[in-house]
Amino acid sequence: MAVRKKFHQFIFPSPTPKAIIRMVLVALSAYLFFGHICIPLRIKGSSMEPTYGDKSINFCWRLRYIFSAPLQHDLVLVRFAGNRVMLLKRVVALEGETVEFRGGKLFVDGVEVDEPYVRYPCNWNLPPRRVKKDCVYVVGDNRNMSIENHNFGQASIKRIAGAPLW
Amino acid sequence: MVKGKHVILTVFVVVVGILAGVFCFQSEGKKIKKQFRLLSKQASKDHHENNFTTARKARDISKLFAEQCEFRAHITSISGSHTRQEISELAARARLPFSRLSIRFYDLHIEFSEKKTARVTVTAQASGTLRGGDLVDDTLELECSLQKHDDKWLFTAIEVVEVLEK
Numbered sequence: 001m002a003v004r005k006k007f008h009q010f011i012f013p014s015p016t017p018k019a020i021i022r023m024v025l026v027a028l029s030a031y032l033f034f035g036h037i038c039i040p041l042r043i044k045g046s047s048m049e050p051t052y053g054d055k056s057i058n059f060c061w062r063l064r065y066i067f068s069a070p071l072q073h074d075l076v077l078v079r080f081a082g083n084r085v086m087l088l089k090r091v092v093a094l095e096g097e098t099v100e101f102r103g104g105k106l107f108v109d110g111v112e113v114d115e116p117y118v119r120y121p122c123n124w125n126l127p128p129r130r131v132k133k134d135c136v137y138v139v140g141d142n143r144n145m146s147i148e149n150h151n152f153g154q155a156s157i158k159r160i161a162g163a164p165l166w
Numbered sequence: 167m168v169k170g171k172h173v174i175l176t177v178f179v180v181v182v183g184i185l186a187g188v189f190c191f192q193s194e195g196k197k198i199k200k201q202f203r204l205l206s207k208q209a210s211k212d213h214h215e216n217n218f219t220t221a222r223k224a225r226d227i228s229k230l231f232a233e234q235c236e237f238r239a240h241i242t243s244i245s246g247s248h249t250r251q252e253i254s255e256l257a258a259r260a261r262l263p264f265s266r267l268s269i270r271f272y273d274l275h276i277e278f279s280e281k282k283t284a285r286v287t288v289t290a291q292a293s294g295t296l297r298g299g300d301l302v303d304d305t306l307e308l309e310c311s312l313q314k315h316d317d318k319w320l321f322t323a324i325e326v327v328e329v330l331e332k
Contacts (some may be wrong), residue, residue, distance in 0.1 A: 082275070084273050153330030154328060
């Protein structure tokens, strides 16, 4: 009974100055954490299938690339003007490397890249192009669509907002 | 006592000045946000829209733009300088294939560069259904220039920012 009362008091505290300060601190921490550090995401679309399905839930971990740069095969979130809408993509090439698609196969610097995460058939052809300085080349895992309908390409590292939490 | 009154009066004047400054600055930002809200409202379309409403909306969209507005986009057909009349026609043509269309703006960053000139970076999301039933979902980053004419902020330039460069 005492435990239940304590639990009730913890969840619905009396409006004492201490409880109000605690509530303000909790609200502020939640705002900072979920608004700027670990942003909730609802994935929309099928460009990352089967790794991430349409309408699945995840978080953008903003601290992922504070002390390091994205590497090949990393999953990243590319921001637009802000953090409300982001693109979830996979890094396939880094700055200075040459990217090419031949018969659906990815080639980086002329060497075919093994991509176990690509499960669906792909027939893309893209002439070679060099990734610019301070940029990474990102593509979705689902390439079972025409190359024109898939949103991919090189993005500035400054646009990498973070990585999905899982 | 007289000295104390002076201090209180000075503090009061400073506080009122700061509040007035903040209010004036916000009000310009709010006016710009209102223009984006209006653009979103006028550009969006539902299943029940009749021809009269379509024509009125196309005309109302053009009223949000200056007499000449510059479009810079990778879609060459709309790039260039357009008059209000041309914008009205472009808007009508762009909305025609849709049975339902929703345009939303997120993450508005407003910079007041010169007097009566503002630069806005924004994420624009268009989602809708074509008359044939196909779904459309596209997100763009836009850099917009607005100028103040008769207490109204009008679009003078819109540039599509290439987030992913193929």
